[in-house]
Amino acid sequence: MSLKFYNTLTRTLEEFKSIEPGKVGLYTCGPTVYNYAHIGNFRAYIFEDILRRTLKYCGYQVTQVMNLTDVDDKTIRDSRERGMDLDSFTSEYKKAFFNDIETLGIEKAEHYPEATKHIGGMIKIIESLIDKGFAYIGDDSSVYFSIEKFPNYGCLAHIDMEGQRPGARVSADEYGKESVADFALWKHWVEDDGDVFWESPWGRGRPGWHIECSAMSMTLLGNHFDIHTGGIDNMFPHHEDEIAQSEASTGEKFVNYWLHCSHLIVNGEKMSKSLGNFHTLRDLIDKGYSGREIRWLIMSAHYRQHLNFTFDGLSGTRSVLQRIDEFFIRLKELLKESDQGDDKVKELIADTEFRFRSSIEDDLNISAALASFFDFMKEVNKLMDAKKIGGAAAEDLLNFCRNIDTVFGALQVEKEDEVPADILQMVEDRIQARTDRDFATADRLRDEITAKGWKIEDTAKGHRVVRIN
Ligand SMILES: [Zn+2]
Numbered sequence: 001m002s003l004k005f006y007n008t009l010t011r012t013l014e015e016f017k018s019i020e021p022g023k024v025g026l027y028t029c030g031p032t033v034y035n036y037a038h039i040g041n042f043r044a045y046i047f048e049d050i051l052r053r054t055l056k057y058c059g060y061q062v063t064q065v066m067n068l069t070d071v072d073d074k075t076i077r078d079s080r081e082r083g084m085d086l087d088s089f090t091s092e093y094k095k096a097f098f099n100d101i102e103t104l105g106i107e108k109a110e111h112y113p114e115a116t117k118h119i120g121g122m123i124k125i126i127e128s129l130i131d132k133g134f135a136y137i138g139d140d141s142s143v144y145f146s147i148e149k150f151p152n153y154g155c156l157a158h159i160d161m162e163g164q165r166p167g168a169r170v171s172a173d174e175y176g177k178e179s180v181a182d183f184a185l186w187k188h189w190v191e192d193d194g195d196v197f198w199e200s201p202w203g204r205g206r207p208g209w210h211i212e213c214s215a216m217s218m219t220l221l222g223n224h225f226d227i228h229t230g231g232i233d234n235m236f237p238h239h240e241d242e243i244a245q246s247e248a249s250t251g252e253k254f255v256n257y258w259l260h261c262s263h264l265i266v267n268g269e270k271m272s273k274s275l276g277n278f279h280t281l282r283d284l285i286d287k288g289y290s291g292r293e294i295r296w297l298i299m300s301a302h303y304r305q306h307l308n309f310t311f312d313g314l315s316g317t318r319s320v321l322q323r324i325d326e327f328f329i330r331l332k333e334l335l336k337e338s339d340q341g342d343d344k345v346k347e348l349i350a351d352t353e354f355r356f357r358s359s360i361e362d363d364l365n366i367s368a369a370l371a372s373f374f375d376f377m378k379e380v381n382k383l384m385d386a387k388k389i390g391g392a393a394a395e396d397l398l399n400f401c402r403n404i405d406t407v408f409g410a411l412q413v414e415k416e417d418e419v420p421a422d423i424l425q426m427v428e429d430r431i432q433a434r435t436d437r438d439f440a441t442a443d444r445l446r447d448e449i450t451a452k453g454w455k456i457e458d459t460a461k462g463h464r465v466v467r468i469n
Contacts, residue, residue, distance in 0.1 A: 001357055001358060001361055002015050002016075002361065003015070003016040003054075003055075003058055003361045004016060004361060004362060004363055005227075005257055005259055005363055005364075006259070006304060006363050007256075007257050007258060007259070008156060008235060008258040008259065008260050009155065009156055009255075009257070009258045011158070013363060014257070016257065017256075018060065018226050019224065019225065019226055019256065022059065022060060022061060023060060023061045023062075023063070024055050024060045024061070024062045024063070024226045024227060025063050025065075025221035025222065025225030025226045025227070026048075026051070026052060026055070026062055026063065026064045026065070026221075026225075026226065026227045026228075026229070027064075027065050027066075027067075027213070027217040027221060027225065027227070027228045027229070027255075028044075028045075028048040028064060028065070028066045028109070028228075028229045028230065029044075029066075029067065029213060029228075029229070029230035029231075029234050029238070029239075030066040030067045030068050030069065030097075030112070031068060031069065031093070031097050032069040032072055032074055032075060032209075033068055033069065033070050033075065033090040033093035033094050033097060034072075034074045034075045034077075034078045034079075034089075034090070034093060035078070035093060036093065036096050036100070036280040036281070036282055037096075037097060037100060037280065037281065038271065038278060038279060038280050038281075039264060039271070039279050039280070039281065039284070039294070039298065039309060040231070040263065040264040040271055041231075042100070042104060042281060042294075042298060043231070043261060043264040043298050043303075043307055044229075044230060044231040044261050045101060045104070045106055046104060046106065046295060046298045046299050047229070047261040047299075047303040047364075048064075048066075048229050049104075049105075049106040049107055049409065050299055050303070050360075050364055050366060050407065050409075051227075051229065051259065051364060052064055052107060052109075053107065053406060053407045053409060054360045054361075054364055054407055056406065057357075057360065057406055057407050058357075058361065062110075063110050063111075063220075063221065064109035064110050064111070065109060065110065065111045065112075065113065065216065065217060065220045065221055066109040066111070066112055067112070067113050067114075067115065067212065067213055067216045067217075068090075068094055068097070068112055068113070068114045068115065069115050069209065069212060070086070070087075070090040070094070070114050070115050070116050071086060071090075071115050071116050071196060071206055071207070071212075072115075072173050072209045072212075073172060073173045073174070073209070074173075075089065075090055076192070076193055076194070076196050076206075077192075079196075080192070080194055085195070086116075086196050087116075094114075096282075100281045100282075103281060103285065103291035104281070104291045104294060104295045105291060105292065105295050105409045105410060106409075107409070111220050113216040113219070113220060115207070115212040115216065118212070118215050118216050118219065119198045119207060121215040121216070121218075121219050122185075122186075122207045122211045122212060122214075122215040123186075123198075123200050123201070124215075125185075125211060125214060125215055125218075125245065125246075125249045126143055126185045126186050126200075126207075126211065127201065128249045129145065129185065129245060129248055129249050130143065132248065132249070133149060134146060134149045134150060134244075134245075134248040134249070135185055137202060138169060140171070140188060141188035141202065141203060141205075142171060142184050142186060142187045142188040142202075142205065143184070143185045143186040143202055144169055144182040144183065144184055144185065145182055145183055145184075145185050145241065145244060145245055145248075146182050147161075147164075147180070147181070147182055147183075147244065148161075148164075148166045148167075149248070150244045150247075150248050152243070152244070152247065153240070153244050154180075154240065155240075155243065156235060156236070156239055156240045156243055156258060157177060157235055157236035157237075157240050159177065159180060159236070159240075161180075164180050164181075165181070167182065168181040168182065169181055169182045169183075169184075170182070170183055170184070171183075171184045171187060171208075173208060173209035173210075174209075174237075175237055176236075177236050177237075180237075183208060183210060183237060183241050184208040185207070185208050185210075185211050185245065186200060186202055186205050186206070186207060186208065186211075187205050187206055187207070187208060188202065188203060188204070188205045189203070189204040189205050189206070193206065209238065210237070210238055210241035210242055210245065211245060213238070213242050214242050214245050214246045214249075214254075217242075217246075218246060218250070218254075223246070223250040223252045223254070224250075224252050224253050224254065224255075224256075225254075225255060225256075226255070226256055226257060227255070227256070227257045227258075227259060228242075228254075228255040228257070228258050228259075229258070229259045229260065229261075230260060230261075231260065231261055231263075232260045232261065232262055232263065233263075234260070235258075235260050239258065242254070243255070259303075260304075261303040261304065262303065262304050262305055262306050262307070263306055263307070264298075264306075264307045264309055265306055265307070265308050265309065266278075266279070266308075266309045266310070267308070267309075267310055268308055271309075279309075281294065284314070289314055292321060292410050292412065293314060293317045293318055293321060294314065295409070295410050296317045296320070296321060296410050297309070297313055297314050297316075297317050299366055299408070299410070300366065300367060300370060301367065302363075302364070302365060302366065302367055303364060303366075304363075321410075323377075324377070324411060324412075325412070325415055326467055327377055327380070327381065328398070328401070328411075328412075328413050328415070329416075329466065329467070330381075330384060331380065331384070331389075331394050331397055331398055332394070332398065334384070334389050334390070334391060334393075334394035335391050335394050335395060335398075336391060337389070337390045337391040337394070338390065338391060339390035339391070344383065344388070345383070345389065345393040345396060345397060346396070348376065348379055348380070349396060349397065349400045352372050352373070352375070352376040352400070353400065353403075353404075355368075355369075355372035355375075356369050356372045356373065356404050359371075359372060360407055366408075369404075369407070369408075370408075373404065373408075373411075380397060398413060401413050419454065419465045422452075423449060423452060423454050423465060424465070426445050426448060426449050427445075427449065427456060427463065427465055429441075429445055430442050430445040430446060430449070430456070431463070433445060449465075450468070453467060453468050454466065454467055454468060455468050
């Protein structure tokens with residue numbers, strides 16, 4: 001079996017080979033900390049989490065770097081609007097970001113560099129670009145990258161450079177493909193920047209957004225590393241510009257594999273504040289959804305396909321996850337059985353592991369991987385119905401699920417069934433009724449509990465309440 005990724009650079013599915021055997025350097029463009037991240041942002045972070053987990057499942061040691069953009073056009077604009085200094089303004093959103101990724105079960109990266117702590121590295125790259133003739137100082141005293149000096153410009157976004165306007169300049173961090181132009185590496189201080197500036201050989205100013213990622217990735221992963229990812233929106237100009245400035249300054253290839261995830265749309269429409277369909281993670285949590293449900297919905301579509309987010313879809317995950325929880329509760333019950341159970345179990349595990357692994361290795365085909373898990377669940381349920389699973393087999397099955405959950409990050413094998421408070425109260429009342437020898441009330445309560453989908457089981461230690469399957 002071999003791991004394959006769709007490489008945006010070549011627009012083909014390629015077998016993955018790491019630069020150093022057994023190790024992967026992974027750079028994932030992180031949040032611009034000027035607001036709470038929305039579910040479109042989280043789609044990219046969840047895709048990157050699945051990528052990271054898959055690489056680890058396949059035996060790689062992963063060094064992941066995710067930057068925090070804490071100075072750019074947007075952070076400056078909004079901090080000034082709020083009348084706050086940049087640092088206090090961005091630290092609020094940095095904290096929120098870490099809370100959010102925890103809610104979504106996203107594994108932590110090895111490094112979260114902040115742009116404002118890497119200004120020195122950015123200045124060094126810009127100096128080398130000026131020395132080598134790739135960059136120039138414009139009449140606005142800002143430093144620009146000259147795209148006509150870099151013949152490979154457009155290699156990622158597949159832009160035909162014929163007919164582009166040489167010398168045209170753009171100073172904004174974000175611009176469209178129709179504005180292909182020399183871009184800003186260092187922006188000379190202007191009044192709108194307020195007290196946000198650093199000293200540089202070109203006077204007071206601040207870095208452009210693109211140079212931030214080049215500096216932080218190369219500082220932490222080296223000039224040449226394995227994988228760089230982001231949302232498709234970042235491919236141009238952000239990633240194109242990163243390639244140009246990194247390769248021009250080092251003379252080495254920057255990144256071998258570029259992976260991009262597609263858009264998230266809401267009810268078939270582009271998510272936007274004006275359409276009222278713009279959701280941050282916090283909004284959804286406030287509406288009563290869990291991080292696990294949101295993760296499940298977002299990860300179940302293949303990363304290169306549009307993900308259509310709907311509330312129906314999100315509510316649908318609740319019953320799926322409930323079935324999974326019940327499955328594990330039932331399986332854990334069997335751990336105490338003494339017999340070995342059926343040989344079929346080992347075969348089922350081996351077959352499912354093969355299907356699961358081939359799916360995730362095929363450009364992170366998570367929907368196929370989930371399908372293999374659902375088929376597995378169906379087979380195990382059948383074996384449980386036929387009382388063919390003993391304690392040792394249950395242990396093997398649970399361990400297998402723990403293992404594949406290192407990729408899904410959402411099965412929650414260890415989760416105990418949460419009994420609702422009203423049911424617990426009825427159980428208590430029933431115990432009291434029995435103590436009082438009021439059997440009519442005790443029976444009525446038992447029936448009510450059953451009607452709500454729960455039952456009381458007698459165990460050696462007393463009672464336990466379980467969901468009726
Ligand atoms: Zn970036």
